[in-house]
Every structure is written in structure tokens, then in C-alpha cells.
Amino acid sequence: MELDGMQVPIRYRRNAKARQIILRIDQDTDGVVLTLPKWASQSEGLALLSEKADWVVDRLRCLPGRVLFEEGAELPYLDEPHLVRHFPEARRGVFRQDGEIRVSGGYEYLPRRLDDWLRKMARAEISDRAYLMAHGLGVKIERISVRDTRSRWGSCSPTGCLSFSWRLIMAPEWVLHYVVAHEVAHLVHLDHSAKFWAVVNGLNVRTDAAREWLNRNTERLQRVG
Numbered sequence: 001m002e003l004d005g006m007q008v009p010i011r012y013r014r015n016a017k018a019r020q021i022i023l024r025i026d027q028d029t030d031g032v033v034l035t036l037p038k039w040a041s042q043s044e045g046l047a048l049l050s051e052k053a054d055w056v057v058d059r060l061r062c063l064p065g066r067v068l069f070e071e072g073a074e075l076p077y078l079d080e081p082h083l084v085r086h087f088p089e090a091r092r093g094v095f096r097q098d099g100e101i102r103v104s105g106g107y108e109y110l111p112r113r114l115d116d117w118l119r120k121m122a123r124a125e126i127s128d129r130a131y132l133m134a135h136g137l138g139v140k141i142e143r144i145s146v147r148d149t150r151s152r153w154g155s156c157s158p159t160g161c162l163s164f165s166w167r168l169i170m171a172p173e174w175v176l177h178y179v180v181a182h183e184v185a186h187l188v189h190l191d192h193s194a195k196f197w198a199v200v201n202g203l204n205v206r207t208d209a210a211r212e213w214l215n216r217n218t219e220r221l222q223r224v225g
């Protein structure tokens with residue numbers, strides 16, 4: 001659909017439990033998602049979209065730029081901007097040098113290799129800290145997984161499995177440190193009680209600053225890759 005000269009892709013969802021038509025920005029397509037309750041038709045959804053056209057166009061124009069895994073892309077590594085460069089002959093996999101992330105091999109494999117490498121680095125950076133903190137607290141980590149979790153930066157299961165977003169490798173070290181501390185502290189208290197926060201704050205973190213940083217930068221980091 002065209003709104004104010006802008007092509008806006010629309011995805012429809014049906015949700016029997018929805019009580020009204022819900023319109024939200026779709027980060028994946030730079031468009032919108034219209035969630036329709038049982039009683040609503042697509043045209044009723046479109047009517048809401050036209051009504052909110054100004055808001056939608058404003059929001060879409062304000063989205064941070066998308067950063068793709070390609071030659072010349074600039075992406076943060078522990079908050080330092082790095083240029084992605086293709087070094088076909090380097091035979092060194094992926095490596096970091098002179099403010100660049102260099103990727104060897106065929107260009108068609110660059111996105112995949114870069115993605116794998118970022119996940120590997122995230123895992124290393126996160127695991128080392130997590131095991132050290134867990135050891136200090138006398139708790140046991142069952143398993144650590146690193147994935148592309150859209151809605152959260154980390155989570156902790158009652159069985160002691162920790163999960164983190166690979167995107168933390170793009171955040172400053174002290175922010176990554178806070179997210180790891182938060183999840184490890186859940187191994188002691190699986191809630192957000194005062195006792196839980198006392199454990200977090202004992203792990204040498206800047207809780208408030210880190211939470212604020214995440215609030216301000218989540219959208220930007222979600223748009224990489």
C-alpha cells in the first residue's frame with residue numbers, strides 16, 4: 001500500500017483472542033503488521049491503517065538504517081565501529097584487524113561466515129564471564145546458548161539453561177556484562193525481587209546505565225544482519 005509516496009508492505013495476522021485491530025511497525029519488512037480479530041475484515045484493517053497513515057510514515061522514516069552483512073558495511077563490535085571487508089585470498093576465516101572485520105573466501109559465503117563468527121565471538125565473550133560469575137556465586141550453569149532472540153537480550157530457565165542474543169557482541173562490554181550478570185543472578189533468584197537485584201548489583205555492574213543503553217539502542221542493533 002502507498003502512504004504519502006512511500007511503499008508500505010503489509011502483513012496480516014489473525015488472532016482469535018485479539019479484542020481490536022492492532023497495527024504495529026514490522027521491523028522485518030519495514031512495513032506494518034495488521035492483527036485482525038475474528039470479526040474484522042482486511043478492509044477494516046486497511047481503514048485503520050489509512051487513519052494512522054501519518055504515524056506509520058513518521059515511524060518508518062525514523063527507523064535506523066538497515067546494516068546488511070556485505071562489503072563496506074559498518075557494524076559495531078563491542079561498541080567500536082568496524083568496516084566489513086572482503087579478503088578473498090586471506091585464508092584466515094574471519095578476523096579483526098585495523099578497525100576492520102575481514103572475511104576470507106568466496107563472496108557468496110561472506111554473510112554466512114560473518115554471522116557464524118559474530119555468534120562465536122558473542123558466545124566466547126558471554127561464556128567466560130558467565131562461568132566466572134556462577135563460580136563466584138556457587139551456582140551451576142547447565143548450558144549456555146546464543147541465538148537471535150528478538151524480544152529479549154537474555155533469559156534463564158528454571159533448569160539452569162541460559163540463553164543470550166548474539167547481538168550483545170555489538171554492545172559495549174559493560175552492557176554485555178550487565179546482561180550476563182542479570183541472567184546468572186537468576187540462577188540464585190528466579191524472580192526480580194530485591195534479593196535478586198542485590199545479587200546483580202554485587203556483580204560489578206552499572207545496572208541503570210546498562211538498561212538505559214539497551215532501551216536506546218535495541219532497535220538499531222536489531223537492524224543489523
Ligand SMILES: [Zn+2]
Nearest residue numbers: 182186191192
Ligand atoms: Zn530477569
